[in-house]
Amino acid sequence: MKPSGAGVSLRRSQPRYGERVIEAVLFIAALVSILTTIGIVVAIIGPTIEFFREPSVTVWDFLTGTEWTALFAESQQEFGVLPLVSATLVTSVIAMAVAIPVGLGAAIYLAEYASPRARRLLKPTLEVLAGIPTVVYGFFAVSFITPNVLQSFLEVGTFNKLSPGLVMGVMIIPTVATLAEDAMTAVPQALRDGAYGLGSTKRQVATRVVVPAATSGIIAAFVLGISRAVGETMIVALAAGNQANLSLNPLELGQTMTGFIAQAASGDQPTGSIGYESLFAVAALLFAITILMNFVSIRLVRRYREVYE
């Protein structure tokens, strides 16, 4: 850089093209993420449009039909997606019924009750729960939970929605717990101290001050948990079954949206066949639901967000 006496500006007197090139290269690298999203949309949209162009399919029938026999012979094919949606719904509700209270409880304990040493020990243990591959959970559900636990008390077959729902719930506990705990530790101590100063017990502080103050983060934690439950594939593919079944009974088998996608894709549908296209249509529905939940989550978080000075 040439010294130019008093009033030297840090701006370069000559443009450095090398720097510009480097910046451009880095920018292109960052664009890969945009390309990924575009790729996802393109990959899904194309076959989905082809699917709805088929004469035997209409959007209305797809969204409201109650029979799904996409992989059967042409004369028997029905494309009503409600059975798949019902199974996704049941397994996700069961999973959240486990993950929300248990995750929140664990988070409250970690944030408000645990000593720093206990927290240093317990948090990583929960993280391990989150790090176990989902295929291992699926294996555990179908080879241990269903035969040993469920069949000892209930009338269930090898494939049912209760087993994967419960296992998914436990898998999601760390997701909910970590985010909720982060939200709670972000609440300023001043709020707690004020409550303690007024004579509250720890339970009252936790439930009446900290949790309400951390609502937006806790809601975000719940919604993220639901997203994970809806998008989970391996656990339901192994433990819920292969038959599209419109039923809200968790003791029956069923096939979720993700389970169907896995079955259709591994059955080697020929490219361009209506069975192949149907799997993309279901994926499009799944993607739309995920985006919608993300959107709802952002809205709710914004609505309940507390701003501390």
Next chain:
Amino acid sequence: MTVTERTPPPPSAPQTPPVLTGRGHDRAPREYGFRTVLLICLGIGIVFLAVLLVYVLLEGWPRLDLDLFRNQGSQISPATAGAQAAIYGTLWLMAGTAVLILPLGVMSAIYLEEYADPEKWYNRLIEVNIQNLAAVPSVVYGILGLGLVVRGPLSLGPVLLAGMIILALLVLPVVIISSREAIRAVPDSIRDGSLALGATRWQTIWRTTLPNSVPGIATGSILALSRAIGEAAPLVIIGVALTVTFNPASVYDRFTTLPMQIYSYAQRPQEDFIILSSALIIVLLVIMLAMNSVAILIRNKYQRRW
């Protein structure tokens, strides 16, 4: 109860919980009851984890022998079947995915942290996009792979290269986010010092900022890779074979991985396959544990406190 009777909370770190006093309501059964409920919540997760690990260990222990590494998978003799092809597949996949995510992830992180003007719409779009991608289910990445990589324009078929690309795209958002944090953690004073000595922006990054963020980047990448090799859903969607009896020799070869084998064996009802599944799970968990330990070691040993 007056204010003076109350033991004030220690004024140190904000999150130290106050000592339970003997006075007033803190010892009420409702308090202990609540605390017990919370502990049970914590316990449910931990007990489940323990049961799962114990079950897998008990089932798989008898089969943890050298045959697992020496032999290929077998239909006719599950008692001596191995998983050599799957182990090689997993290692290949790990190496290839690492090669893809490290340059892309670090370059994107550098761009976003050092060069990007956060006011510009396209930079904000990139940021929001990365946050979104991190939350997309892995099935959708499988669909992306099926539609564009395995069939469609690239038409690679269910080969190693396709698996590497898809898994790289899957964990790239996580790598970018953690690399950004590592780069952000380097104080501006270090950068300013370098610039003041006459270095260009790139020289500052390459010679000062980046070397100091390497531990954080390495930790984040290893954790992301560890997650990537445990994934089965995207590979199932792109049609990766469940039974492969040869080791891949190039990125254009078909392959299988440990999670895929576990998925395949988990669908078999015979006891032998349950044992085999459990043994493979142990191998996979050991690999992941090793990777996570390396990551944590790096973090603890090389982390600079500024």
Next chain:
Amino acid sequence: MDISSVRRRLAPFAVAGAAVLVLAACGSGNDPENTAAEEGSDSESLSGSVVVDGSSTVFPLTSAAAELFAAEQPDVQVSVGQSGTGGGFEKFCVGETDISDASRAIADDEIAMCEENGVTHDEFSIANDGLTVVVNAENGWATCLTVEQLNAIWAPDSTIANWNEVDPSFPDEPLVLAGPGTDSGTFDYFTDAINGEEGASRTDYQASEDDNVIVQAVQGSAGAMGYFGYSYYEENAESLKALEIDGGGGCVAPSAETVQDGSYAPLGRQLFIYPSAEALERPEVEGFVRFYIENIDEIVQAAGFIGLNDEQKTTLSDQFDALLGG
């Protein structure tokens, strides 16, 4: 901290990473190059790849053949898929696979597709099979079903959901059905034999191309029923019960004898492999098929299948000799 000290610290990890790659590269050992130029005789070492796909019923048999073959010819990579008989033919007739496994004979429209794409198929019947109808081991009430009863259960518009609708003397137990999907030759054969029309079946059952999933489903419910090839029943005989079938001539249980002598009707059938004439020109494919046929007894034994009877064996070796003059 300058870059050279960083490099020093990262060196061990780089070495470890390189070691992994080297291990991966060296350990594979197999040479996947196609060797069109190599002369193929039995004593020479062959190399190349053979791609097989098709029936999930035949899959264990061909896999057993591939494993035993690999002991003799370790440089030939044989990959076996199980997309179903129909799925297998779709790939075979466009030249994507060398051999198609099938649990039913090739259909007319498939022959047409093959001819359109210049693929000439050869048909070898390599084993017998008895399509076995199984129920849960705790099912104590059903021992023998007639073809008419099976038809009533599995017909396209059937609404039978309980065992006592099959036969009033059966208890009140919900009927849970599992079976192969529509790409399966077993599905085609069963629907043809029981419902009179190939592909005609009710759709509300647990369908899977993987017969092991059917086994799992039947094992799990007391009132479950499923059907698949005999070898899958044999492998799981302790936890499943095979029904006797009355095809008009009395109740016959499936077994090696009743299938081979033809008395297990109408659910006795043959299993096939279809190598393409074009693929057979490659020495590794010819070597594999020759091995398969010459050692069919050992392979059938290893995989737990029902072998050919003497008459069928003579036909097989005659066919092969005629084709390849070997």
